[in-house]
Amino acid sequence: MLSKNVNMDVHKPKRQLLTFLIFSNVFLSVAVVVFLVLLVSNDDKIAYVESAKLLNEYKGAEVARKEFDKKAAEWKGNIDTLESDVRDAMKKYEKELSQMTTRERKINQELINTKRAQLVNYQRAISENAKQENVKVMQKVLSTVNSFLLDYGKKNGYKMILIANESGSIAYAREGLDVTAGVLDELNKEYLSSVK
Template sequence: MIFRDSRYYYHVIALHGIYLIDLYYMKKNLQAIFNGISVCLFLILFYFFFFHNEKIAYVDSAKLLNGYKAMTDARGEYEKKATTWKANVDTLMVDVQNQIKKYERAAGSMSASEKQMAQELIRTKQKQLNDYQQALQQTAGEENTRLTQKVISQVNSFLERYGKKHNYKIILVANQTGNIAYASEGMDITEKVVEELNNEYSKPTK
């Protein structure tokens, strides 16, 4: 039977594996955003080497985002949607597999026209599964970007206000691939920023 071809099963399983959504994708996107910021750090630090009396501080991007309640909520929202998406894919996949099994059980007693109709139904269901997975990949990426950018915008806006309030000349963002090899302990304001960020986030919107 053409639908018992192992290539078909491999295709379905491969598609299932490619598009399963998890939070690693979200974290990876976040890291890419902050990696871009690190490119500018060396030039900024070089500039301020000649202005060492200016008030400078930095935040650890990973600690900040992991400690920020808004990011925790965003990840939770994404995870709920990912669970729904996965359930939809599983349902469509089971439908395709059941249709194949039904065809295989009855194929021996089917006429040529009945076989053709059954095969066409399987192809239609397979296409629905493939189309949904492709659309889901785009939807997941867009949702990830939307939630990520929303949090990043909140953080950037807060850091701007925080810097002005505390008279910082500049607040740098450090990450695992950044250019800050060493800084005195007092320059790391991550904990203070996270605390104030969360206090502001927890306040009810007027």
């Protein structure tokens, strides 16, 4: 009988340690929950805006897109002119081919090849220029919108304004957290007053 009591006494410290660890984990878990509740209390305002809607409906972005489209149309007109020059030179060459000397054929072929090369080089340069111009325009718009969001958040007491994009960076948000309409309204008012 004495040996059974000794065995029970050996397991007692292990049970006490296990009990202590369980209570410590429960206490720690409760503390974390309380901390999180205090961290995200009702005083902390969090909202989000839909980036696609902002960029599509912001008047400053619309004007920037129109200006870019105007430049792109001009570039396309220049490309169309160069393409027309190449086509006209080819038609003239084909029409007069039977009456040309070997030297005239060679000169006309070189002229056509030069016009083609100019066209390809111009298309390449315009394509690169268009990409750079688009990036520059969009960076300016994004900088304006981000600066506005910073001021808007501070002015309206938001702790955080998130950006929702089409890839689903915000899967769910409680109704009322989307402030896109209000931001757009104020952003457009600010833009329109700055261009008057």
